[in-house]
Amino acid sequence: MNQPAPSPSSPKLPVNLAANPNLSSWLKFSPQGQVTASPGKVEIGQGIVTALAQIAADELDIDISRVQMIRASTAVSPNEGVTSGSLSVQQSGRAMRHACAEVRQIFLQLASERLGVDIASLGVEDGTISGPGNVTTSYWELAEEVSLDRDATPDVRPKPPTRRALAGNSVQRIDIPDKVFARPRFIHDWALPEMLHGRVLRPQNARVKLTGLKDDSVRAMAGFVAVVRDGSFAGVVCETEHGAEAALQALRKGAVWTDGEPLPDESDLAAFLKAEPSETTIIDKRTASSPGAKKRTLQRRYTRPYIAHASIAPSCAMAQWNGDRVHVWTHSQGVYLLRTDLALVLKLPAESIIVEHLEGAGCYGHNAADDVALDAVLLAKATGGRPVRVQWSREAEMSDAPLGAAMAIEIEADLDAAGEIIDWRHSIWSNGHVARPGRAAQPALLAGFELENPFPRMISTNPPQANGGGGDRNAVPLYDFPSWQIESHRLTTMPIRTSALRTLGAQGNVFAIESFLDEIAAERGEDPVAFRLRHLGDERAKDVIGAAARRARWKPEKQPGIGYGIAFARYKNTGAYCAAVAEIESAEDIRVRKLTLAVDVGEAINPDGVINQIEGGAIQATSWVLKERVRFDRERITSTNWTEYPILRFSEVPEVEVELIQRSEMDPVGAGEAAHGPVSAAIANAVFDALGVRVRHLPITRESIIAAMEQAP
Numbered sequence: 001m002n003q004p005a006p007s008p009s010s011p012k013l014p015v016n017l018a019a020n021p022n023l024s025s026w027l028k029f030s031p032q033g034q035v036t037a038s039p040g041k042v043e044i045g046q047g048i049v050t051a052l053a054q055i056a057a058d059e060l061d062i063d064i065s066r067v068q069m070i071r072a073s074t075a076v077s078p079n080e081g082v083t084s085g086s087l088s089v090q091q092s093g094r095a096m097r098h099a100c101a102e103v104r105q106i107f108l109q110l111a112s113e114r115l116g117v118d119i120a121s122l123g124v125e126d127g128t129i130s131g132p133g134n135v136t137t138s139y140w141e142l143a144e145e146v147s148l149d150r151d152a153t154p155d156v157r158p159k160p161p162t163r164r165a166l167a168g169n170s171v172q173r174i175d176i177p178d179k180v181f182a183r184p185r186f187i188h189d190w191a192l193p194e195m196l197h198g199r200v201l202r203p204q205n206a207r208v209k210l211t212g213l214k215d216d217s218v219r220a221m222a223g224f225v226a227v228v229r230d231g232s233f234a235g236v237v238c239e240t241e242h243g244a245e246a247a248l249q250a251l252r253k254g255a256v257w258t259d260g261e262p263l264p265d266e267s268d269l270a271a272f273l274k275a276e277p278s279e280t281t282i283i284d285k286r287t288a289s290s291p292g293a294k295k296r297t298l299q300r301r302y303t304r305p306y307i308a309h310a311s312i313a314p315s316c317a318m319a320q321w322n323g324d325r326v327h328v329w330t331h332s333q334g335v336y337l338l339r340t341d342l343a344l345v346l347k348l349p350a351e352s353i354i355v356e357h358l359e360g361a362g363c364y365g366h367n368a369a370d371d372v373a374l375d376a377v378l379l380a381k382a383t384g385g386r387p388v389r390v391q392w393s394r395e396a397e398m399s400d401a402p403l404g405a406a407m408a409i410e411i412e413a414d415l416d417a418a419g420e421i422i423d424w425r426h427s428i429w430s431n432g433h434v435a436r437p438g439r440a441a442q443p444a445l446l447a448g449f450e451l452e453n454p455f456p457r458m459i460s461t462n463p464p465q466a467n468g469g470g471g472d473r474n475a476v477p478l479y480d481f482p483s484w485q486i487e488s489h490r491l492t493t494m495p496i497r498t499s500a501l502r503t504l505g506a507q508g509n510v511f512a513i514e515s516f517l518d519e520i521a522a523e524r525g526e527d528p529v530a531f532r533l534r535h536l537g538d539e540r541a542k543d544v545i546g547a548a549a550r551r552a553r554w555k556p557e558k559q560p561g562i563g564y565g566i567a568f569a570r571y572k573n574t575g576a577y578c579a580a581v582a583e584i585e586s587a588e589d590i591r592v593r594k595l596t597l598a599v600d601v602g603e604a605i606n607p608d609g610v611i612n613q614i615e616g617g618a619i620q621a622t623s624w625v626l627k628e629r630v631r632f633d634r635e636r637i638t639s640t641n642w643t644e645y646p647i648l649r650f651s652e653v654p655e656v657e658v659e660l661i662q663r664s665e666m667d668p669v670g671a672g673e674a675a676h677g678p679v680s681a682a683i684a685n686a687v688f689d690a691l692g693v694r695v696r697h698l699p700i701t702r703e704s705i706i707a708a709m710e711q712a713p
Contacts, residue, residue, distance in 0.1 A: 011154040016040070017095035020078030021151035026099040027056070029143040033127065035062065038070040040080025041092040042333060043175055044363045045616075046672050047609035048088040050174045052096050054166040054605055059100035059158055061124035062139070064166060069174060073356040074339050082334030082436060084365065084500060086575055086670025089605055093668060101158040103148060110146055111137050161603060161664040168664055170608030175359070187331050187358035188316050192387040195318070196225055198379035199248035200235040200390065200447070202400055205260035205636045206495065210234060210450075214254030218247045226382040227251070231452030235379050237388055262634045263495055270303050270408040273429040278489040283465060283472045288482035292422035294414040300519065302411070302512035304698045306630035307404035307501055308639070310647055311362030314397040315369050319376035320387035326353045326380075327387075330373040331360025337438025338370050344443045345374060345455070364620070366499035368392055368401035370437045371446040378447055395640040400446060403630055404501025405431040405460070407471065407508040411516045419524045421535075424484040426475050426513070431491045432460030433470035433504040444499075460498045462490055462505075468572035474506040474677060477513060478570055479535040496632070502617075503673045506571060507624065510677025511684065511698065514567035518685045519694060528566055528685070529554055540600050540663075541570060544579040547598035547659050552581035561586045562593075563690025567681030569674075576601045576674035577661075580618065582682035583654075586690045590700055592622050592654040592683055599658060599674060602666035610671045611658045617675035618656050623648035624676070625683045629699050 013021065020026070020040070028036045037056045043049045049069040057064040070076065080092055108129065112119035117131040124130075127139040161167065178185040203210075210232040218227060223239035224247060236251055238244040264272040318329040326346070332338045335355040343350040360369060372390050380388040392400070407430040414423035435458045437444045448455040462470025469475070472488040521531035529549050536542050545568050548554075555564055563586065568579040577600040585591045595618045604610045627646045631639035639645035680698070687705070688694050695708045 013152055013154045014091070014094035014098050016078070016080050016091045017098055017152050020080070020095075023099055023103060023150055023152055024148040025076070025078045026096065027103055027148060029139050029146070031140050031143050033066060033140045034068055035060065035066055036068045036070050037096065038077045039092045039096060040072050040078045040336070041083045041088045042072045042335070042357045043359055044083060044333060046088065046613055047173055047175070047606060048083070048092070050171060051089050051605045051609055052092060053174060054171060055093050055097045056100050058164045058166045059097055060104050060127070060139070062127045064171060066127065071357045072335050073354065074335050075354045075356070077335070079336045082337055084333055086571060086672045086674065089668045089670055093605065097158045098156060099152055102152055102156040105156055106146060106148070107139055107142055110142055114142070167603065167605045168607065168662065170606055173609070185359055186313065186361050187318070187329060188313050188361065188391065190318070190329065190358060192318060192320070194386045196237050196239060196383055196386050196388045197241040197244040198235055198237045198376060198388045198390040199244045200233070200375045200379070201248060201251050201255060202396060203257050203260070204399070205257070206263055207261040208257040208259065210255060211258055212256035213251070215251060217254070218250045221247055221250065226379070228379050228382050230378070231450055231454060233378065233447050233450040235375065237379050237383055260635060261495060263632050263636070266632050269305065269406045270301060270429070273406060273408045273491065276491045276493050278429065278491050281488050281490070283469070283486040283488050284476045285485045286483055288422065291483065292416045292420070294422060295417045297412055297414050298520065299410065299412045300516055300696060302409045302508070302515060302696045304407050304508045304511065306406045306496060306498070307624060307628050308398055308630050308645055309362070309364050309367040309401060309501060310628070310645060311360065311364070311367050311397065313361035314392040314394055315367060315372040315401065316360065316389070316391040317369070317373040317376040318387055318389045319373065319380040321380050321385060324348065324352060326377055328353065328355045328373050328377060329358050330355060330369055331358055331363060332369045332373060333363060333366070334436065334438060337436060338373055340438035341370070341443035341445050341448070342374060342377060345445060345448045346377070364502035365404070366402050366434070366436050366501070368397055371401065374445040374447045398640040398645055399637040402435065402497050402499035405433050405471065405498040405505070407505060409508060409512040411512055413516070413520065421481050421520065422483065424477060424481045426484070426486045427489065428471050428475060428487070428505065428509065429489045429491070430471040430505060431494050431498040432462045433498065433500055434463055435460040435499040457494070459492060459494050462488065468574070469505065471505040473504045473509060473572060474569055475509045476573060478538065478541060478573055479532070480537050481535070502620070503676045506569070506673065507621065507676045507680055510567065510569040511680040514569070514678065514681030515684050515694070515696065518565070518688065522688070527555070532568060540577050541568065543661060544568065544577045544598040544600050547661060548579035548581050548596055551598065551657060551659050552583070552596035554581060561690060563686040563688070565682045565685025565687070565689055567678040567685060569677045571674040571677075575669045576671050578614070578674040578678050580675065580678040580682040582679065582686040584683060584686040584690060586687070589702055590626060590687060591652065592626070594655040594657070595622070595679060595682070596657045597659070597675060597678070598661060599671060600661040600663060601669050601671050601674070603664045603668040604660055604662050605668055607660055607662065610660055613671040614658045614675045615656045617673060618679045619648065619653055621676040621679035622654060622683065625680045625698055625700055627699055
């Protein structure tokens with residue numbers, strides 16, 4: 001039955017609930033006293049299953065122990081797209097809260113009819129519904145009478161924040177006990193009955209084709225099951241993982257490849273990025289009503305290298321065929337989007353494919369989780385119905401998974417005679433930051449590019465600014481400059497495969513903006529905190545800067561070799577506010593001694609979870625800034641192990657303090673990516689404070705500091 005279109009003032013369902021309105025896809029009640037909640041967002045270490053369980057328990061008035069969180073699966077879960085962009089609480093949380101509020105009302109209505117009392121006189125405590133005269137029933141008694149196979153309606157009002165018992169309180173993470181006690185939770189630890197093991201053969205050099213393959217020695221090996229080849233895609237299946245590794249090495253010896261395509265000159269990425277064909281977009285433009293008189297112009301260039309996801313555990317998947325139906329187990333961040341691309345490659349209806357999520361050990365965007373899933377599916381087709389597990393090697397993970405795009409950012413500022421900013425110009429050169437599965441007419445999976453009839457290699461794109469942007473994310477200043485122009489140059493070639501890495505372009509843009517602001521403040525002899533506050537009209541922005549500065553006792557007394565820096569951003573200009581103060585020590589290498597952060601995410605559902613996310617983001621950003629850089633020569637990526645691609649060690653982790661500004665009256669936003677940009681810039685600014693040298697090219701290593709000293713006027 002067609003519903004009339006709502007008027008502009010009519011209440012609306014939360015976006016993810018409007019897309020998946022059937023209440024039974026979100027919640028199920030059992031007579032045994034349990035509620036199963038099945039969101040479409042996935043746990044990737046950010047604590048989302050705990051926050052959503054808190055929301056459900058709050059709205060339903062039940063103890064959180066009664067809530068069982070179901071892993072996302074295309075067979076049973078609502079389609080909430082991809083878990084990314086720090087949107088899980090913001091999107092899935094709102095949908096879950098509304099769905100639970102409506103389900104509570106449905107149960108109360110039925111209880112009112114059964115008990116013969118006014119619905120307004122009923123209350124709920126841990127699932128028990130009671131009213132005047134000691135009449136009682138419960139969700140569990142009514143569970144079999146209530147059908148949730150109905151669509152949500154927009155008129156329900158969830159509880160106000162003042163009536164929520166769990167939101168705003170830290171509770172124990174649901175996923176932690178299994179991990180602490182080594183119970184199987186990660187996909188790497190799961191085993192299916194009669195499971196086989198597969199490995200896929202890929203070249204070391206970029207963009208080559210497989211022209212010959214001798215596999216006689218492989219077929220003679222103990223435990224051999226199958227060799228699979230389709231064009232340049234080739235792999236082996238064996239009874240054991242050790243056997244699959246040995247077979248892969250034997251298969252590699254019999255492989256013949258064409259010459260590859262050259263990679264860029266790693267020593268001058270900015271020149272490469274600016275010389276490549278690109279699509280130019282004006283992201284934002286502001287014109288001053290009364291332009292000031294320009295006295296001089298400052299111009300600076302900042303760069304970041306390609307960055308690897310560097311997931312602690314290499315990507316892994318399992319797949320099983322049953323006739324023309326496929327079941328896949330994966331740590332993909334988007335089970336429905338992966339299913340879409342698998343259907344394109346396999347030429348099967350999407351309904352013939354089930355994609356089920358299992359957690360992976362480390363995922364910060366579009367790593368190889370989706371690629372390895374297709375690998376497993378293609379190998380499993382040759383096993384007569386037995387499941388196949390495929391795990392990539394460390395070398396494959398570091399060379400074949402998509403990378404975070406390198407960026408060159410140029411900022412110009414026109415200053416008047418008083419040194420005030422009167423015009424601001426920000427230009428970005430970068431590959432696109434998204435080539436996730438399920439978003440285009442062609443699949444975005446690695447094996448799909450290697451088949452005999454290959455799909456074209458996808459060139460990464462950027463999401464629109466309305467969705468946060470990509471290479472241009474956080475490029476529009478939050479500061480009150482009178483005039484600006486922000487433009488993005490997205491490369492239309494992609495010799496090195498790039499896709500979504502945590503924050504997309506925000507880390508690079510905030511690093512550039514906040515470094516440049518510090519340069520201007522230093523030239524003016526103005527305190528960088530005061531300089532920022534003077535250019536901000538957003539009170540929440542001022543509050544986090546002020547809170548971080550106070551907590552860090554800005555600015556501590558100067559000590560030799562010690563530097564302090566501050567930076568700020570609001571993630572995507574619509575999400576969490578975060579300010580960071582970095583304290584660094586300059587010795588043989590730069591060491592970050594302490595990071596002090598303040599964050600405002602609106603209503604913090606689980607404060608401890610928010611703080612965990614900010615701490616994790618701050619530490620990861622420290623690793624990016626001080627150490628991480630994908631290395632390559634003109635033929636191949638060379639940083640394929642932890643020696644060539646170092647990350648921050650436990651002994652190098654700084655002390656991190658986080659002050660959470662709780663605003664329970666405001667809608668929650670995500671925290672996972674809020675700290676990266678501010679921490680990156682704060683460290684760079686602290687290096688300048690300690691050494692008087694401005695390092696504009698990441699990572700900040702001994703070599704980059706020496707280069708900056710040599711280039712300084």
